[in-house]
Amino acid sequence: MKNVLVTGGAGFIGANFVRYLLEKEPEVRLVNLDLLTYAGNEANLVDLPNAHNHIFVQGDIRDAELVEKLFADYDLDTVVHFAAESHVDRSILGPAAFVETNILGTFVLLESARKHWQGDPEGKRFHHVSTDEVFGSLGPDDPPFDEHTAYDPRSPYSASKASSDHLVRAYSHTYGLPATVTNCTNNYGPYQYPEKLIPVIITNCLQGKPIPVYGDGKQIRDWLYVGDHCDAIYRVIVNGREGETYAIGGNNQPTNLEIIHTICEVLDDRLPNSPHAPHKELITFVTDRPGHDRRYAMSIDRIQAELGWQPTESLATGLEKTVDWYLANLDWVDDIRNESVYADWMTKNYGKR
Numbered sequence: 001m002k003n004v005l006v007t008g009g010a011g012f013i014g015a016n017f018v019r020y021l022l023e024k025e026p027e028v029r030l031v032n033l034d035l036l037t038y039a040g041n042e043a044n045l046v047d048l049p050n051a052h053n054h055i056f057v058q059g060d061i062r063d064a065e066l067v068e069k070l071f072a073d074y075d076l077d078t079v080v081h082f083a084a085e086s087h088v089d090r091s092i093l094g095p096a097a098f099v100e101t102n103i104l105g106t107f108v109l110l111e112s113a114r115k116h117w118q119g120d121p122e123g124k125r126f127h128h129v130s131t132d133e134v135f136g137s138l139g140p141d142d143p144p145f146d147e148h149t150a151y152d153p154r155s156p157y158s159a160s161k162a163s164s165d166h167l168v169r170a171y172s173h174t175y176g177l178p179a180t181v182t183n184c185t186n187n188y189g190p191y192q193y194p195e196k197l198i199p200v201i202i203t204n205c206l207q208g209k210p211i212p213v214y215g216d217g218k219q220i221r222d223w224l225y226v227g228d229h230c231d232a233i234y235r236v237i238v239n240g241r242e243g244e245t246y247a248i249g250g251n252n253q254p255t256n257l258e259i260i261h262t263i264c265e266v267l268d269d270r271l272p273n274s275p276h277a278p279h280k281e282l283i284t285f286v287t288d289r290p291g292h293d294r295r296y297a298m299s300i301d302r303i304q305a306e307l308g309w310q311p312t313e314s315l316a317t318g319l320e321k322t323v324d325w326y327l328a329n330l331d332w333v334d335d336i337r338n339e340s341v342y343a344d345w346m347t348k349n350y351g352k353r
């Protein structure tokens with residue numbers, strides 16, 4: 001790869017990947033296209049390694065003219081597509097943006113890649129970053145999802161991601177677009193916007209606010225530290241087979257309550273004199289999410305066997321690193337908390353629970 005377009009590179013996973021790639025491939029020219037929605041944050045891109053090779057473009061993946069221009073101006077050979085509306089609760093309260101960004105935006109990128117790479121697919125790669133949520137919800141005794149699991153999305157978010165996966169696969173099959181897809185489980189780590197479970201727990205605890213547990217808190221997710229996800233994506237782009245899908249996961253399946261208790265213990269350890277310790281006393285059961293998926297889990301057999309990838313971070317070490325990152329970056333948290341879009345979301349989502 002020489003000229004890489006990363007979409008959504010100011011968001012949580014995208015910003016971690018931008019750092020990862022600039023470090024790993026110091027010669028790469030990285031064009032970062034991000035609209036800077038509420039979830040995008042230029043503060044996620046400070047102190048980048050090899051920053052002289054990072055070109056930030058504030059713009060919309062749905063803007064076909066802009067995307068075409070980027071392909072032409074930078075002679076792009078690789079696309080790593082993260083940009084999306086990514087939060088299930090937001091998709092329940094307002095699905096339109098998910099259809100527009102996740103489906104139409106992916107379509108615009110695919111069309112540009114098809115046009116610019118037509119007849120010359122050598123050395124090109126369109127990589128689509130997707131989720132395990134496209135496979136639906138597992139029962140307690142079901143085996144984990146894998147690359148052969150049938151699609152069964154159940155939220156507007158997962159339906160929009162499933163749709164974009166299908167478009168990518170169709171372009172690969174029909175037009176021979178050199179594409180790969182990864183379906184990954186829940187990520188956590190630095191720069192995650194405090195609307196998802198783990199940063200909600202940490203940031204609410206810091207303020208002594210309730211930790212909102214949806215339903216009975218016994219839902220299961222397969223958590224992966226974001227750095228491990230970035231490494232998996234890189235391996236798939238470099239050595240993954242064109243036209244293939246790779247499942248990525250963390251090989252662990254705690255309940256939400258178990259995750260919450262672990263984070264509370266780490267916070268009690270780091271902040272023994274906090275007026276909010278013991279933090280587990282902040283746990284508050286609230287109205288469940290409509291259509292809440294019960295359990296996700298992913299088999300990593302294929303990516304492990306073909307690409308030698310497996311998670312390096314355990315849940316215990318990953319959560320400690322994550323709590324420590326938030327504690328070391330309280331200004332980053334405060335800046336988000338002081339934005340009206342954040343307060344509006346907290347009221348809109350939690351006010352009615």
Ligand code: NAD
Nearest residue numbers: 008010011012013035036037039040060061083084086187
């Ligand atoms: P995020 O919400 O933190 O970041 C999304 C980024 O996309 C933001 O920077 C936002 O500004 C940008 N964006 C949104 N709409 C845009 C548009 N129209 N044009 C250009 N940029 C736009 O999301 P995330 O958690 O980093 O997830 C990144 C990708 O990974 C998504 O595609 C998501 O579906 C997928 N994924 C996420 C997880 C997870 O646990 N977070 C797990 C598996 C897969």
Ligand code: TYD
Nearest residue numbers: 088186195196197198200212213214219256
């Ligand atoms: P989330 O981080 O939103 O990821 P996803 O819905 O994509 O899996 O939620 C993770 C789990 O935590 C999910 O079962 C919903 C639950 N949850 C809560 O119990 N309270 C919260 O405040 C949030 C945001 C999520």
